[in-house]
Amino acid sequence: MLLSGKRRCATQDWIKQYALRRQYPITAEAFDVMELYGLDVTRQPYLARKKLLFELLEGAPTEIQYTPYTFELEKAWEDVKRREAEGLILKNINSGYQFDRSYQWLKLKNWKYEIYRAIGYTRGTNSRSPFFGSLVLADDNGKFKGCVGSGFSDWDLRKIKDILSDSPRVTPPFDIGEGYVALDLNLRVRVKFYKSTVNGVLRFPVFDGIAE
Numbered sequence: 254m255l256l257s258g259k260r261r262c263a264t265q266d267w268i269k270q271y272a273l274r275r276q277y278p279i280t281a282e283a284f285d286v287m288e289l290y291g292l293d294v295t296r297q298p299y300l301a302r303k304k305l306l307f308e309l310l311e312g313a314p315t316e317i318q319y320t321p322y323t324f325e326l327e328k329a330w331e332d333v334k335r336r337e338a339e340g341l342i343l344k345n346i347n348s349g350y351q352f353d354r355s356y357q358w359l360k361l362k363n364w365k366y367e368i369y370r371a372i373g374y375t376r377g378t379n380s381r382s383p384f385f386g387s388l389v390l391a392d393d394n395g396k397f398k399g400c401v402g403s404g405f406s407d408w409d410l411r412k413i414k415d416i417l418s419d420s421p422r423v424t425p426p427f428d429i430g431e432g433y434v435a436l437d438l439n440l441r442v443r444v445k446f447y448k449s450t451v452n453g454v455l456r457f458p459v460f461d462g463i464a465e
Contacts, residue, residue: 283310284320287350295350302350333363339447364445368464369398371442372426373435374417384410385417388442388460389433396453397427401444404460412463416440 286306287295294302303322310319323329326343333341340362348357370393375386387402405413417436425435441464446455 279316281317282320283317285350295352297349298347299344299349300346330361337363337365337448339363362447364459365448366443366445366461368441368443371438371440373433373438375400375402375431375433381410384414388413388440389429389435390442390444390455390458391426392453395426397429398449398453399446399455399458400429400433401442401455401458401460403458404445409460409463413440 283306286302286309287293289305289309294305297305307319310317322344326341329341332338340360343359343361345357348355351358369390371388372391373389375389376382377384377386387400389400390398392398416438417434420436420438420440423435423437425433443461443464444455444458445461446458448456450456
């Protein structure tokens with residue numbers, strides 16, 4: 254979707270725009286309503302707002318689509334995994350519209366898990382200065398997969414620091430956009446993440462343990 258949007262927005266030729274609109278149709282997914290005919294409806298219960306939204310969108314152009322809800326959570330979760338979507342939002346059906354983080358609306362994230370090689374590290378700052386900032390990751394083909402800097406316990410930081418300290422330096426195999434120390438490491442780590450970018454770099458990676 255991001256790639257199709259970029260192609261459409263970057264094209265000035267109206268003939269190409271027409272062809273791209275047919276090739277990459279874009280729709281607006283309406284999931285809630287906050288105001289209706291000048292009236293604030295944010296305090297109305299969730300199901301009442303969904304009913305208002307459904308009625309509002311009757312006869313609307315096909316580019317604007319109503320986002321349905323379901324009580325079949327297991328089926329919905331299987332659909333999320335099948336489509337490799339980011340997750341679900343679980344909502345209290347009696348809740349008003351939530352503008353901030355709330356226990357009334359909970360995000361169930363569809364984490365993915367993979368094992369990658371650590372090939373180096375970035376320098377740590379502040380409380381992490383005695384250890385490291387993040388681990389630089391690569392797959393088994395040597396392709397850069399991103400940097401993971403969160404999810405480490407105190408024990409993880411100390412154990413990995415010892416491994417890094419005992420490993421010889423090598424020439425950095427690739428540029429990551431910032432300075433880092435490349436090492437000849439025998440360290441594989443398990444990482445959880447949402448998805449990858451078009452270049453294969455992990456989005457929101459979190460350390461999930463050393464892969465023995």
